[in-house]
Amino acid sequence: MTQVLRSWWLIACAAVMSSSALLADVTGSILGVVTDPTAAVVQGVQITATNVDTNLVTETTTDSAGQYRLLSLPIGRYKLQATFSGFQTYVATGIVLSVDEQRRVDIVLNVGATQQEVSVSASAVQVETTNTQLGEVIDEKKILELPLLGRRYLDLFGLQPGVAPAGTRGEGPGTISVNGQRENSNGFLVNGGDVSGAANFEAGVQPNLDAVQEFRLITNGFDAEYGRFSGALMNAITKSGTNKIHGAAFEFLRNDKMDSRGFFDPAKGALKKNQFGYAVGGPAFKDKLFWFTDYQGDRQVNAGTASEVQVLSLAERQGNVGVQNLSGTVTGSYWAQVLSKRLARQVQVDEPYSAVFPDGIIPTSAFSPATNGTIGFIPTPNAGDNIFASAAVSKKSIDHKVGQRVDFLNKSTGNWSGYYYFDDFSRLDPYGASSFPTGFGSDDRDRNQLGTLSNTHIFSPMAVNDFRLSYTRLVARSVPAGSVAPSLESMGFITGAGTLGINNAGPTGGFRIRTP
Structure with missing residues (x-):
């Protein structure tokens, strides 16, 4: 039993530390073959890759096949150097390593003194042959x-x-x-x-x-x-910090001063958008500890455009719809009984509505409970007989994004990297998910966070351990703001299971989604 457990432990370690696991999410690698002018491979060549911005040095030697492989290198700009007794020193500059890239750099060593140096500038464009x-x-x-x-x-x-x-x-x-x-x-x-x-x-x-x-x-x-x-x-x-402080600050403004009114719009609404922030990084301890921090703020007011909507006229709100608009007949005995009860007189099946209301006026006593419950939410006309003209209503949003990254380079413990991101967003929408003219405001609030911690430890040219821990939390919440939408029951609708009315479904009140 002990032998079996030991075997499984060795298999697990091999899986974690194998090079195939290092086609990494956040790093890259440099590989190649070292040969002499006769195309013979050279074993034991010292290969050194130096990050130009942080002075991170990674070393390896070529194997019996003349091959070398530098694994789990942070992305960035590198200088590659190859030295071997009896040959000139080879130096390649301008190597830009991208995320999840296996950059191939084959080296040809020329015979000469080690003090002599051959410099090569790497090509920015390379054909991918390893992936x-x-x-x-x-x-x-x-x-x-x-x-x-x-x-x-x-x-x-x-x-x-x-x-x-x-x-x-x-x-x-x-x-x-x-x-x-x-x-x-x-x-x-x-x-x-x-x-x-x-x-x-x-x-x-x-x-x-x-x-x-x-x-x-x-x-x-x-x-x-x-x-x-x-x-x-x-x-x-x-981005990560480097041995030099580098950064930027920005401010972007957009507003409605140069906007024109839409052809069909009676007026233009307000628009004001500000995006501002900074991103800066540098060294805490040269060649060892680096930091990078950033912030972006977003303030936005967006009113869209003003609009004109046809609504009930004052006469129509009192039931005066005009006899010319009354078409059709009373359908079914049940509906005839309901009208007879509301009008306090007998109404016959298939009787024309123009005969039921000969003067074109539907008395308020004939209004259904649902009509009485909803008519109060329809605005009265303010432009003409049956037009409601609205000023543009502004949606307001505020967003804060903050990021912080710290990198620590250490050969004995491996290279450490930590990152934290925080995004807090809020938006006040006067109409929420409803449409004009009957709308009820919503207060939407999102808070997204990300934390990562990673360690890359190179034990040997053939053994590298890459540890990564991450935590993501995404929260979205929307609650009513201002006037709260009434219940269907209070508006006169018949609701509930087992009835002929509306059966409520879905969440009530606030709606929240959480992901750990």
Whole structure:
């Protein structure tokens, strides 16, 4: 029994520490073969990769086949160096490592003194030969320089083939069709943490645009670790601090001063949108501890446009509809009995309504309880005989997004990285989910949080442990604001099971969705 348990323990350790598990969510790798001018492989070459921004140094040596592999490297800019006695030192610069990338750099060593150096500038474009996944990396340059309405980097999905330009079902950010798959068949990762929504697999966490280093959208040929999704997988990485302080501050303003009134609109509504914030990072201890923090605030007032709606005239509210508008006949004995009771006279089946109300006036005593209960919620005309003209009613929203990342580089314990994201959103909608002119306000409040902690420890060129812990919490809440919608019973409707009226279904009061 002890031998069996020991075998299973070794298998589990091998699975965790194998290189296949390091096709990592948030890192990349550099690999290649070292040869001499005769194309013979060279064993024992010292390979060193140095991160230009943080001075993180990772070393390995070539094996008997001349191959080397530097695993679990944080994304960024690297310098690669190869040294071996009797050969000139090889230095490659300009290597930009992207998320989940296996960058191949084959090295040819020339005979000469070690003090001599051969410098090579890496090509920015490389054909992928080590991975079958289809997709593209959207880097910082594209994220910041391409025009985006609302500063949503998810809108850049449309740059890749097979991606529909926009979602049609309105199930949340990121719910777009990829390669003909359903719009809620996509997955979303931020710094290795799953941030997909519980209801529609929408992007529950969207960091500040200036805090995103890059993201990869994989559209086909997923590795086994992404087997949950049939559409696409978005893997975003936020920026980390470097040995130099770098950052940006921004303010965007949009309002209605230059807007025109719509052709069919009597007036234009208010529009004012402010987006502001910052993103800055730097070293706490040079070459060891780095920080990066960001904030984005969003204030928006959007009134849409004013409108004119046809409502009941004052005469119609009293039952004076005009005999010319009374068509049809009394149908059924039950309805004839109801009218007879309300009018205190006998009404016959199939009697024309123009005969029941010969002067075109329906007395209020003939109104149904539902009519009496709902007519008070219909506004009276204020523009003409039967027109209600409304001023534009503003929807107001406030959004706060905060992100904080800390990176600690240490050879003995491995490299640590922690990230926390907090998004607090509130919106006051005067009409809620109702339509004009009968609307009841709603107060919508969302609070989304993400926390990740990871450690990458390189034990040897053949053994790397990658530990990652993430916690995502998405909360959406909507409660009535202002006038509360009345119950159907109070408006005179017959309700309840076993009746011919309306059977209530669905939640009552506040509606809340929680995902741990």
